[in-house]
Amino acid sequence: MADVQAGTVKRGPLSRIVDRLGSGAVQVLMILIGLFWLVPTLGLLVVSMRDETANNAEGWWTIFTKPAELTLSNYASLLATGFSASFWNTVMITVPTTILVIGIAAMAAYAFAWMDFKGRDPLFLVVVGLLIVPIQIALIPIATLYGQAGIFGTIPGVVLFHVAFGLPFAIFLLRNFFVGIPASLLEAARMDGASEWKIFSTVVFPLGKPAIASLGIFQFLWVWNDLLIALVFADASNQPMTKALQSQMRQFGTNVDIIAPGAFLSLIIPLVLFFAFQRYFVQGMMAGSVK
Structure with missing residues (x-):
């Protein structure tokens, strides 16, 4: 003292x-x-x-x-094995998943942070509780559901699974960031006649760029490097790079001249993404973890 x-x-x-x-x-x-x-x-x-x-x-x-x-x-030699198709499959899975998770989670987080509606707090507790649900327990039920819906083994099916299990953490992270925005900014916008969507799109979303960029890096890396969901829900024609590399290992054993270039190609994109947005990473993580 x-x-x-x-x-x-x-x-x-x-x-x-x-x-x-x-x-x-x-x-x-x-x-x-x-x-x-x-x-x-x-x-x-x-x-x-x-x-x-x-x-x-x-x-x-x-x-x-x-x-x-x-x-x-x-x-x-790697491209001759059809790896380029797996690369684009990974892009078509990862990019829509990341965009959907960020968009849906940002709107839900704004609602939980700044909109009053019945059951808001209990519903948010349910979302937080979903963070501890392991993916493994949902594989068989969702595989059965996908088979009945006719989307098992398709890219949309893989995207939907990743979106569903990526939303709880995304909502939790962004909500904790959004509640730190000064209430006076939102009240001033409401006094000017701005709608909730206008406030979200012009005030909250731009101010949330650090947390959104941090979430985008996490979500992109999780989906880009995923193997478990790809093994279960993607067939041979829609397999991403992780499943393609795994099949090469099973087929060729120690064939490093095939596996190494594939592993480097799967590594370089996330590495470039991280370095491009690293200035937002620490700021977004600290903001979303202290509330």
Whole structure:
């Protein structure tokens, strides 16, 4: 209390270390950590561009002394297996799912945060309770329902499943962010005659960009990297990349020259997406986790 009254704030050991090292040294350290984190990605890229004989004989790091071993023939062989169709299947599953989850969850979160209706709080508790429901218990009932509806093994069926199980977390995250928006902004918009949809689209949604971008990254990664739902609900003609790679592993065993380029292609898109929206990521996660 004496430190606070005297106008000083007690600093932690991490802050004192940063002061002693200097901001430049800390930045260099963070860059080195980032580069170290990217080493597995670099190794996967190198392995995907070497033939099977070279990969079996030596480690990927020897490429720095033998750059002539790099080739794109592995990617040509991968595309010859029909992997490009699996890539577009993944896109057609992931992009609509992410858009639908963000759109539906944002509107529901606004309703839970700023609209008064009967049963709002109990209904929100039900949504929160759905967060603990494991996906596995719904596989057989929904597979039966899909068979009766005629959408089993189709891309819309996979999208609907991901949307249904992605909404609880999405609503919870966005609602916790939206309630932090100053009520005076919404009241001023209502006094100007704005409808609820106008307030949502012009005030709440733009202010929620950090949380929405964070949610978009999470949802995209979950669906892009999903294997369980693809194995159950996608047939051979609609399989995404994860199922295609799994089938290659079962069919060819240790055929790294096929699996490595496929794994790198499935990795590079989420990596680019994360780096593109990383400035929103921490801000959105912190905002959605403290309410």
